Amino acid sequence: MKIYNNKKISFLIILSFFIYSCGFTPQYAGFKNLEFDLVVDNVSGDRDFNNEIKSQIKRYDRGRDNVEKIKISYDSDYEKIILTKNTKGEATKYNLKVRVIFNVSSENYSTRILFNDEFSIDKIEDTVEENNYIKIVKSNFAERAIEKVILNIRQKK
Secondary structure (H helix, E strand, O other): HHHHHHHHHHHHHHHHHHHOOOOOOOOOHHHHHHOOOEEEEEEEOOOHHHHHHHHHOOOOOOOOOOOEEEEEEEEEEEEEEEEEEEEOHHHHHHHEEEEEEEEOOOOOEEEEEEEEEEEEEEEEHHHHHHHHHHHHHHHHHHHHHHHHHHHHHHHHH
């Protein structure tokens, strides 16, 4: 049995060398050296979700003077829809939906970007835990929305 464990450990070590030296880079690693700053212009819609989007946008507003400023206005809509109920009529599964319309403008161009996403979750008995989980899902929605906006801006340039 000890030989089997040694082979297993050796295999994992060798595998890790191949993975680390294969040239893998995260998909959005290029977002660090952007040639523009994002600036929030006008916001409407779901307050909590808008705050998540604002915190994502702030990561790309470095306050630099020598780069193009791109203004972003957006209107968000967030829904928590009951998908299934138990025999007592209590919700057991939800669908979280978000829709955001971004208006992106700079000196060179103006565009409109639509972002839709949804995610299904099971009801969690502890409401505090469920609310924390929903907050994480909203944060992930916001992150994906801003990634889509940045990719769209980079394609236009």
